[in-house]
Every structure is written in C-alpha cells, then in structure tokens.
Amino acid sequence: MAISTGKVYLVGAGPGDAGLLTIKGQECLARADVVVYDRLINPSLLDYAPQGAAKIYVGKAPYRHALRQEEINELLVELARQGKQVVRLKGGDPFVFGRGGEEALALKAAGIPFEVVPGVTAAIAVPAYAGIPVTHRGLASTVAFITGNEDPGKESSAINWEALAGAVDTLVFLMGMANLAPIVSRLLACGRTPATPVALIRWGTRAEQETLVGTLADIEAKAQEAGFSNPAIIVVGQVVSLRSALAWLEGKPLFGRRVVITRPRAQAEAMARRLADLGAEVLAFPAIEIQPPADWGHLDAALAKIKDFEWLIFTSANGVRYLCRRLQERQLDIRTLAGIKIAAIGPATARALQERGLNPDWQPGEYVAEAVAAGLGPLLQGRRVLLPRADIARPFLAEDLRRQGAEVTEVAVYRTVKRESEVSALRELLAAGKVTAVTFTSSSTVKSFLDLLGDETLTLMQGVDVFCLGPITAATAREAGLAVTATAGEYTEAGLIRAMLDYYAGRKAGEEN
Numbered sequence: 011m012a013i014s015t016g017k018v019y020l021v022g023a024g025p026g027d028a029g030l031l032t033i034k035g036q037e038c039l040a041r042a043d044v045v046v047y048d049r050l051i052n053p054s055l056l057d058y059a060p061q062g063a064a065k066i067y068v069g070k071a072p073y074r075h076a077l078r079q080e081e082i083n084e085l086l087v088e089l090a091r092q093g094k095q096v097v098r099l100k101g102g103d104p105f106v107f108g109r110g111g112e113e114a115l116a117l118k119a120a121g122i123p124f125e126v127v128p129g130v131t132a133a134i135a136v137p138a139y140a141g142i143p144v145t146h147r148g149l150a151s152t153v154a155f156i157t158g159n160e161d162p163g164k165e166s167s168a169i170n171w172e173a174l175a176g177a178v179d180t181l182v183f184l185m186g187m188a189n190l191a192p193i194v195s196r197l198l199a200c201g202r203t204p205a206t207p208v209a210l211i212r213w214g215t216r217a218e219q220e221t222l223v224g225t226l227a228d229i230e231a232k233a234q235e236a237g238f239s240n241p242a243i244i245v246v247g248q249v250v251s252l253r254s255a256l257a258w259l260e261g262k263p264l265f266g267r268r269v270v271i272t273r274p275r276a277q278a279e280a281m282a283r284r285l286a287d288l289g290a291e292v293l294a295f296p297a298i299e300i301q302p303p304a305d306w307g308h309l310d311a312a313l314a315k316i317k318d319f320e321w322l323i324f325t326s327a328n329g330v331r332y333l334c335r336r337l338q339e340r341q342l343d344i345r346t347l348a349g350i351k352i353a354a355i356g357p358a359t360a361r362a363l364q365e366r367g368l369n370p371d372w373q374p375g376e377y378v379a380e381a382v383a384a385g386l387g388p389l390l391q392g393r394r395v396l397l398p399r400a401d402i403a404r405p406f407l408a409e410d411l412r413r414q415g416a417e418v419t420e421v422a423v424y425r426t427v428k429r430e431s432e433v434s435a436l437r438e439l440l441a442a443g444k445v446t447a448v449t450f451t452s453s454s455t456v457k458s459f460l461d462l463l464g465d466e467t468l469t470l471m472q473g474v475d476v477f478c479l480g481p482i483t484a485a486t487a488r489e490a491g492l493a494v495t496a497t498a499g500e501y502t503e504a505g506l507i508r509a510m511l512d513y514y515a516g517r518k519a520g521e522e523n
Contacts, residue, residue, distance in 0.1 A: 016043070016090040018117055020110045022103040022129015023051040027139075027215035028294075029286060030130045031055055038127055043094040046085065050101035050241060052216075053435030054294040057275060059097070065432055079109060083116035090122040103131040107157055107184050131155075133182045136214025137245050140221045141257030149248045150179035158186015158193065158244060167196075175200035180247035187240045190233055194226050197246065202226055207250035212242040217268035217291035218444070219259070223250060262289025263511055267446035270436065272297040272455040274429070277327075281449075281503050288511070293445070295436050297458035299429040300328050302335075303401060308421045309336055312396055316346055319396040319419070323353040323386070324370075325379065325407065327362035329398045332423040334366050344368055350396075355382055357502055377501040378480060383410040391415035398423040402454060404482070428458040437463065440470040447475040447495070449506060453486035460490055468492070475513070479506045 019038040024030030039045065039058040047056065049069025056065055068077045068085070077085065089096045104110025104126055117124045133155040137144055144153045154174055160167060174181055175197050186193055187210070198204065204227035212220045224232045226246070232238075259265055269290045271278045277300075282292040303309070312319075313336070324330050337346060344367050354360040354370035356377030363370055374381035387410060394417045397408055401422040408418045439445050440463075448471070450456045456478075460467045468491050476494050478484035480501040484494045496513045498505035 014093055015122060016092065016094040016096060018086050018090050018096045018098055018113075018122055018124040019127055020098045020100065020104040020113060020124060021127040022108070022110075022131075023048070023055055023099050023101055024130040025102050025132035025135045025215045026050065026052055026213065027135075027286075027291065028052040028054050030135060030215065031058075032127065032129065035127050035129065038097050039099070041095055042097040044089050045097045045099055046082070046089070047099040048101045051099055052291075052293075053432065053439070054292070055099065056432045056435070057294050057296065061430060079112060083113055086113060086117060087120040087122055090117070091120075100129070101132070103129040106131040106133060106155060132214060132243060133184060136211050136243050137182065137209070137249075139215045139219060139259050140209060140211045141253040141255075141259070142209055142211075142245055142249055143252060143256070144180045144182060144245070144249060146249050146252060149252070152178045153180040153182065154178045156181060156183050156186075158183040158189055160189065171196045171200045175202045180245065180249050183244040183246070185240050185242070186244045187233070187238060187242045190244065191230055193244065194230055198226055202246070206246060207248060209245040209250045209253060210238050210242055211245065212238060212240075214243065217266055217446070219266070221253070221257075223253060259289060262287075263515065265289035267291070267514070268293055268439070268444060269510075270295050270445055270448040272449060272459050273451045274298060274300055281507070284503075284507055288507070290446075293436065293439070295431055295459075296429045297431065297455045297462060298426050298452075301425045301427055302332065303422045303425055306336060309333070309398065309423055310340070312398075312419055312421050313337070313340065313342070313346070316350070316396075318394055319350055320393045321351050321353065321386075321390060321395045321416075322347065323355075323382065323395060323397050323407075324359050324363065325355045325382070325397070325399050325403065327358045328400065328424050330359060330362040330366065330368075333398045336423065353382065353386055355379070378482060379404060379407040379410075383407055383414070387411055387414035387416070393417065395419065396421065400454075401425045404453075426452075426454045428461055431462060433462050437466070437470065440474065443473065445474050447477055447510065449477045449479075449510075450483050450487055451479040451503070451506070453483055456483060456486045456490060456492070477506055477510050477513075479503070 021035045021038050036058050042059045042063050044064045045059050046066045046068055068082050100108045102108055114124055134144055206226045208224050208226055208229040210222040210233055222232055222236055222238055267290045269285055270293045271282055272295055275294055275296050285292050351371040353372040354363055360370050360373055374385045392415055397418055397420045408420050411418050476487055476492050478487055478494055478497045484497045487494050496509040498509045
C-alpha cells in the first residue's frame with residue numbers, strides 16, 4: 011500500500027521568548043510527527059510536540075553547521091515523502107533572513123505540499139524588549155532590515171549603503187557583530203553623522219538579554235571592551251534614544267533569570283505566566299505526567315457504595331479532577347456526593363472543588379498530610395473515610411488516620427509517571443551555567459527530574475538555585491543530594507514564587523550593600 015505524501019509546515023518560533031510563538035505555530039507542533047529545529051529556538055517549544063514525535067536538530071552556528079542548507083532541504087523532502095507531518099521550526103520568522111524561501115522552493119520543486127506560519131521576527135521583537143521602537147512619530151517613519159552577514163571583503167556590496175544611510179531612519183542589522191566595524195565605516199562614509207545613536211542587543215527576549223548603547227563614533231570601542239558578540243542585532247537611528255525612557259523588561263524583579271518548571275505542562279501554565287510577568291524566562295521541563303489509573307476497578311467499587319462513606323479527603327487538585335471525571339464517565343454527578351463531608355488539603359485543591367460546585371467542609375492551616383491527620387484525625391474516630399489519591403502517594407495520612415480510629419479506604423484515582431521529556435537541551439543549558447533556578451512542586455517531580463538527567467544531575471545542578479513547594483518536597487530533594495535554596499512558607503504556587511522573589515530581592519540588597 012503506497013504511503014501518501016506528508017506535509018511540511020515552515021513555522022516561525024520567534025526570537026527566543028517562548029511566549030512569542032503564535033497560536034497557529036503551537037497547533038502545528040501539537041500534531042507534528044517530526045520537528046526539525048534550529049539552534050536559537052527556545053527548547054521548551056519542543057514540548058508542544060506529541061511525546062512520540064521525532065526531534066531533529068539542524069542548527070547552524072558560525073563555522074559549525076549540523077547540516078548544510080541543501081541537506082536540510084533534502085531532509086524535509088524525504089520526511090514528507092515518508093508520509094510525515096513535518097514542522098520545520100525556525101528562529102524568528104521563516105522569511106526574514108531565515109532561508110525559509112529556499113526551503114519552500116525546494117519543497118515546491120519536489121511536489122511536497124507546505125504551509126508557512128509566520129513568526130515574530132527578531133528585527134522588531136528584540137528592539138522592543140530593549141525599549142526601542144523601530145518606528146516613532148517625529149523620529150523614524152522608515153525602517154530597514156539588513157543582513158549583517160555580508161562578506162565585507164566582496165568587491166561590490168549587494169546592499170545600497172548610500173540609500174540606507176541617507177533615506178532610511180532606522181536600520182536593523184541581524185547577526186552583524188562580526189561585521190560591526192565595516193558596517194559603521196560604510197554608514198559614516200555614506201553620510202550618517204558620528205553622533206547617530208546605536209544599540210547592540212545580544213540574546214534579545216532571552217534571560218541573557220544584554221543591551222549596549224553608544225554612537226557610530228564609539229560603539230566599536232564599547233563593543234570590544236564589553237566583549238559583545240553574536241547572537242545580536244544592531245539598531246542604528248534616533249529611536250535608540252528612547253530606550254532610557256521605554257526600557258521595561260530590565261526593571262522586573264526576575265529579569266535575567268532562567269527558571270525551570272518541572273511539573274506537568276497543563277498545571278504549570280499559570281505559574282509560567284506569573285514568572286514571565288515578573289521578568290523570568292521560563293523553561294518548561296515536565297518531569298512527570300498525570301494519567302488515569304491503570305484500572306478504575308477500585309474507584310468504581312468505592313463509588314458503588316459511596317453512601318457508606320462519611321468523609322471524602324482530597325490531598326490534591328488532581329484527585330478532585332480524576333474523581334469527578336470518573337463520575338461523569340459513569341453518568342453520575344456531584345449529587346452522588348450529597349451528605350458526605352469533604353476535606354481539602356490546601357487552597358489549590360479547594361479551588362478545584364469549588365470549580366465543580368463543591369465547597370470543602372474542612373481545610374488545615376498547613377497544607378501537608380501531617381496537618382490533615384493532626385487536625386481531622388480526632389474527628390474521624392469510627393468514621394468511614396474515602397481517600398482518593400495518586401498511586402504513589404505517601405502512606406502516612408491513611409496510616410495515621412487508621413491509628414486514630416478511622417476506617418480508611420484508599421483508592422488510586424490517577425497515576426504519576428515519569429515523562430520522557432527532551433533532555434538534551436536542558437542538559438546543555440545546565441552545563442553552560444545558563445539555568446538560574448529549578449522549581450519542584452512534589453517529591454515525584456524531584457525523583458523524575460533526577461531520573462531523566464541521570465548520573466550527571468548533581469554535577470549539572472552545581473550553582474543552580476533549588477526552590478521547593480513544601481517541606482516534604484524539600485526533604486526529598488535534600489535526600490537526593492540537592493542543595494535546597496528556599497522552601498515556600500505557604501505551600502502553594504504563589505508561596506513558591508514569593509520564596510523566589512524574597513530570596514533574589516535579599517541577594518540583590520546584599521550585593522548593593
């Protein structure tokens with residue numbers, strides 16, 4: 011049976027901030043069989059692809075290419091001919107110095123169907139993240155994007171330097187640091203004044219973002235002194251003068267920090283948004299995945315005699331979600347729980363209940379199993395209790411409640427399993443010292459993270475700050491050999507973020523003193 015031809019999506023990934031991926035780009039990744047990706051994309055974007063999708067790195071660095079452009083073209087054609095849905099994930103926009111046109115022409119010539127999904131180009135986004143609008147009323151009505159890679163030794167340039175210098179207000183050179191001197195020389199020779207403002211922006215929209223401002227007269231000396239290098243863009247024009255008033259990113263409390271979130275992606279979205287709002291670059295690395303139990307039999311048996319129970323104790327929002335999901339699958343609803351008192355271990359669990367029309371009757375002051383047992387145990391002597399939880403939950407709560415006289419039935423309503431996340435990109439960032447912090451929200455995230463990274467974990471984590479949600483998680487991290495930087499005072503996502511903010515604010519104050 012012949013295999014039908016697949017399709018290639020040329021998707022712009024944006025300049026680095028994962029939040030700048032378009033919705034359509036995310037949708038393409040979600041149904042990809044193969045992702046062929048570049049060097050400068052944010053590695054967390056790969057996690058939008060299905061877990062079984064192949065991921066092929068074809069990145070290009072100066073003087074070192076994983077594959078030549080012609081080989082990339084051939085690879086895309088071959089994958090599509092195998093019937094694959096292929097996402098060619100390219101930094102920035104595919105058609106703005108991304109060689110996407112060459113790839114599209116190769117696909118067209120081979121008869122391969124393709125689509126182009128535009129991305130946010132670095133030529134606009136990077137200056138914006140540095141507080142520089144590329145156009146501004148009264149300062150700049152025209153803007154040009156120019157390659158910074160043109161060979162300065164060529165006899166004649168393909169760039170019309172006279173027109174650029176004299177007729178365009180804002181000039182944006184992409185990847186031009188190696189040619190900074192000839193660029194400056196050409197512009198001065200063609201009439202730009204030495205006092206023209208210039209900004210160099212390195213790793214724009216990423217945690218390493220750094221901006222250097224000068225003029226055509228002194229920017230070379232400043233760049234040399236600072237050791238400024240690619241990946242960077244060069245912005246030339248009066249709009250650079252607006253940076254002092256419009257720089258908005260650098261003042262955020264977590265600017266310059268790359269934070270890894272290890273909890274499942276669906277549960278991490280709110281936390282990731284909050285961290286990003288505070289200026290952090292968030293790298294999603296889901297160490298675990300939440301799945302239904304292998305067998306619903308025990309829960310179904312408990313639901314069949316649900317009226318026998320007097321208390322229902324939820325120790326996580328996941329327990330709420332999966333029990334309510336099973337009720338719906340069995341054509342039941344929350345009326346089934348009428349007359350049963352409900353306890354929630356903490357505010358996230360209580361919120362999950364309230365979203366489903368259930369108000370908890372009891373909640374501890376401290377959001378751990380020990381507090382539930384201490385506070386609720388005396389009330390449960392002789393009471394029948396249903397405890398829906400994870401398959402690998404700590405046995406303490408059930409054991410202690412039984413010790414205090416409760417009749418406890420435990421049922422696994424969900425499984426916590428290690429997620430086979432793409433680990434190479436994270437390992438590379440850790441080895442290069444480019445990860446500021448890793449957050450752990452449960453013991454299972456700690457264990458799976460260590461398992462995924464393997465024997466090198468403790469070495470790679472040297473110098474990385476570790477933030478834990480709650481004392482149990484922190485104890486697991488310490489037992490594994492990790493140095494815990496801070497533990498959330500309130501065992502919630504908000505408490506974890508507060509611990510991080512307090513720690514870095516204190517460190518900054520110490521450095522300033």
